[in-house]
Amino acid sequence: GGFKKGTTGGDFGVAHNPIENIWVAAGRGEHKENTLQFSLDGKIWQDVLSGGFVPGNGTNTGGFSVSYSPVDNMWVGVGVGTKKENSIQYSFDGKIWNDVLIGGFEDETPGQYTGANVAYNPTGKVWTAVGHANNGKTILTSYNGKEWYNFSSNSNSNSFKDQGRGVAYSLSTGLWIAVGNDTSGGIDTVLYSRDGKTWKPIIKGGFVTG
Numbered sequence: 001g002g003f004k005k006g007t008t009g010g011d012f013g014v015a016h017n018p019i020e021n022i023w024v025a026a027g028r029g030e031h032k033e034n035t036l037q038f039s040l041d042g043k044i045w046q047d048v049l050s051g052g053f054v055p056g057n058g059t060n061t062g063g064f065s066v067s068y069s070p071v072d073n074m075w076v077g078v079g080v081g082t083k084k085e086n087s088i089q090y091s092f093d094g095k096i097w098n099d100v101l102i103g104g105f106e107d108e109t110p111g112q113y114t115g116a117n118v119a120y121n122p123t124g125k126v127w128t129a130v131g132h133a134n135n136g137k138t139i140l141t142s143y144n145g146k147e148w149y150n151f152s153s154n155s156n157s158n159s160f161k162d163q164g165r166g167v168a169y170s171l172s173t174g175l176w177i178a179v180g181n182d183t184s185g186g187i188d189t190v191l192y193s194r195d196g197k198t199w200k201p202i203i204k205g206g207f208v209t210g
Contacts, residue, residue, distance in 0.1 A: 001037055001045025003027030003062075013065035013117075017094060019073065024048075024094045026063030026077050031055045035063040036077055038094045051089050051097025053079035060109075065117040068094075069145070071125055076145050078115025078129050081105075087113040088129055090145045103140055103148025105131035108162070121169045121176070121196060128196040130164025130178055138164035139178060141196045151197040158199040160191070162209070169196075185209035 003025075014025040023042055029035035032052035039045045053063045063079035075094050081087035084104035089097045105115050115131040127142040137150035138160040152158045160180035167178040176196050182188035185208050187201040 001039070001047075003029055003034070003037070012063065013077075015066045015068045015075070017068045017070070017073075017075070019070060020093075022094045024066050024068070024075055024077070024091075026053075026066045026079060028057050028062035029053075029055050035061075035079060036066070036089075036097060048091075048097055049095045051091070051099075053077075053081060053086070053089075060112055060114065064115065067118045067120050067127075069120045069122065069125075069127070071122050072145065074145050076118050076120070076127055076129070076142075078105075078118045078131060081113040081115070084113050087115040087131060088118070088140070088148060100142075100148055101146045103142070103150075105129075105133055105138075105140070106135070107132040108134040110134075116164055117166045119167045119169050119176075123171065123174070124195065126196045128167050128169070128176060128178070128193075130160075130167045130180060132163045133159075136161050138162070138180060139167075139191075139199060158191075158197075160188070179207070181209050183209060 023039040033047040035053040036048040066077040075091040085099040087105045088100045091097045118129040140148040142148045162181035164180040176193040186206040189207040191199040193199045
């Protein structure tokens with residue numbers, strides 16, 4: 001087991017299913033099944049049986065993030081795909097992975113499809129993923145892990161204009177937070193949401209864009 005390490009790094013994301021005691025990790029691999037790996041004890045790792053992301057050690061390769069839902073007993077992973085639907089994948093056992101049915105990310109660069117991060121809200125039963133998009137649709141939402149939608153009223157509202165990089169949900173506050181690149185920088189680089197669909201810039205703070 002283990003991932004391919006290139007000039008820009010190796011493994012990226014990992015999650016655990018406590019019900020079946022299985023770990024899944026995402027990273028860069030020698031072949032697509034090697035970009036997603038699973039373990040039953042956290043010590044011995046093997047490639048998934050099917051699915052996975054673009055292999056290699058370059059910037060536009062690999063799996064980037066994986067999340068598990070105990071409510072749906074379902075996994076969702078994001079990474080660099082060969083097509084839009086391949087940038088988000090789902091699994092029910094952590095070993096066999098499938099492209100989503102609807103949605104996905106399409107980069108600013110033609111022919112590149114990159115999902116960067118994914119998280120789950122067990123209370124609202126909502127998945128949210130962020131990634132790269134040439135149309136401002138950098139935040140996608142799903143209620144079943146298979147069909148993904150952007151709820152922006154236009155291409156740039158409720159979303160980052162460039163790239164979504166990270167997303168997390170807080171059970172204690174009921175709040176989603178997403179971070180990413182936006183051409184205006186500042187408060188537009190950190191967004192918050194109550195439902196995973198409607199996003200607003202924070203009131204104070206944020207990062208420089210780049």
